[in-house]
Amino acid sequence: GQNIDQPTEMTATEGAIVQINCTYQTSGFNGLFWYQQHAGEAPTFLSYNVLDGLEEKGRFSSFLSRSKGYSYLLLKELQMKDSASYLCALNTGFQKLVFGTGTRLLVSP
Amino acid sequence: EPEVTQTPSHQVTQMGQEVILRCVPISNHLYFYWYRQILGQKVEFLVSFYNNEISEKSEIFDDQFSVERPDGSNFTLKIRSTKLEDSAMYFCASSPGLAGGKEETQYFGPGTRLLVL
Numbered sequence: 695g696q697n698i699d700q701p702t703e704m705t706a707t708e709g710a711i712v713q714i715n716c717t718y719q720t721s722g723f724n725g726l727f728w729y730q731q732h733a734g735e736a737p738t739f740l741s742y743n744v745l746d747g748l749e750e751k752g753r754f755s756s757f758l759s760r761s762k763g764y765s766y767l768l769l770k771e772l773q774m775k776d777s778a779s780y781l782c783a784l785n786t787g788f789q790k791l792v793f794g795t796g797t798r799l800l801v802s803p
Numbered sequence: 804e805p806e807v808t809q810t811p812s813h814q815v816t817q818m819g820q821e822v823i824l825r826c827v828p829i830s831n832h833l834y835f836y837w838y839r840q841i842l843g844q845k846v847e848f849l850v851s852f853y854n855n856e857i858s859e860k861s862e863i864f865d866d867q868f869s870v871e872r873p874d875g876s877n878f879t880l881k882i883r884s885t886k887l888e889d890s891a892m893y894f895c896a897s898s899p900g901l902a903g904g905k906e907e908t909q910y911f912g913p914g915t916r917l918l919v920l
Contacts, residue, residue, distance in 0.1 A: 724907060736894055736911040737846060744904060781846065785907055789834060789851035789859045796845060 696720040698794035700782055705800045710772050714797045716765045716782030724787040728756050728767045731779045731796065740767065742785075769799075777801045805829045807912035809895050815918045816885055824880045824915045826895030835878045836896040836909060837870065839863070846894070852878065885919045892916050 697719045706712040716726070725744040729737035741749050743758035743765065755768040767780055779796040786792055808827045816822050828835050837849040850860045852870055869881045878897075882889055893916075896909040 725904075727908070729911075734892075736913050739908055739910060742905065742908055783846075789836070789853065790848040790861070791838075791846075791909060792848065793846040 696723075696784055696786065696792045698782055698784065698792065700780075700794045700797045702795070703798045703800070705802065706772055708772055708774060708801055708803050711768065711770050712772060712799065714767045714769070714780050714782075714799065716767075716794060718763050718765070718782070718784060718794075720763075720784055720786070720792075722787070724785040726756075726758055726765050727781075727783040727785060727791060728754075728765075729781040729783060729793075731781055733779075737781055740780075772801050774801050774803070807895055807897055807910055809893075809912040809915050811915060812913065813916045813918075815920065818887055818919055819884050822882050822885055822917065824882075824893050824895075824917070826878045826880075826912055827876050828878055828895065828897030829910060830876070831899065832897035832910075833900050834858075834898045834909075835870075835872070836898075837880045838894045838896060838911075839891040840894065840914075841891045849880070882917075885917075887919050890917060890919045 699717045728740040731737045741756040748757045753770045758765045779798050781796045782794040783791040810825045835852045838846050840846045848861050850864045851858045867883045871879050892914045894914045895912040898909045900906045
């Protein structure tokens with residue numbers, strides 16, 4: 695099976711930088727996704743890491759280290775609209791995603 | 804930009820009744836999925852579907868659940884006899900393919916909130 699851990703909640707200030715960590719245990723996987731989910735809405739795709747290293751996309755970056763079982767999502771220049779849950783998900787390679795419980799990010803003015 | 808759509812957005816039903824949740828995946832995608840999210844909990848995989856058959860299913864997806872692609876555009880999830888614990892948000896998703904990398908990205912629909920009374 696898989697086990698995924700994320701902090702439950704984080705707070706940050708508008709304009710700041712925040713790093714959301716995800717640690718996991720799994721016997722094997724294709725890659726790791728990050729999704730954003732606003733309350734009551736669908737998860738929306740942010741990033742996908744297959745290889746170790748950093749993937750940058752605008753204000754969002756994601757990092758993966760397979761040897762350490764660790765990933766993070768970095769959000770820069772935080773905006774109020776970034777207040778949401780951020781979901782780490784393993785792509786197990788059997789056509790299914792296994793999600794963590796998500797990290798609720800609260801951005802304050 | 805193409806999107807996954809789902810109907811209805813909300814469904815209220817009595818325990819023991821059958822419900823059908825409908826989804827229209829993105830048109831050129833080959834893989835389709837159903838997930839559910841009980842209020843306040845994590846998103847859970849139910850089933851994946853490819854080439855008109857189930858390719859993977861979870862322990863949650865028991866004999867009460869079934870999926871179908873009745874035509875070239877719709878993808879449905881049927882719950883035969885709903886239970887109170889089936890109350891959740893049900894998300895449909897689709898992905899282009901399994902060639903690796905971005906082809907594996909799953910795009911989610913807005914969900915159907917199911918309430919079983």
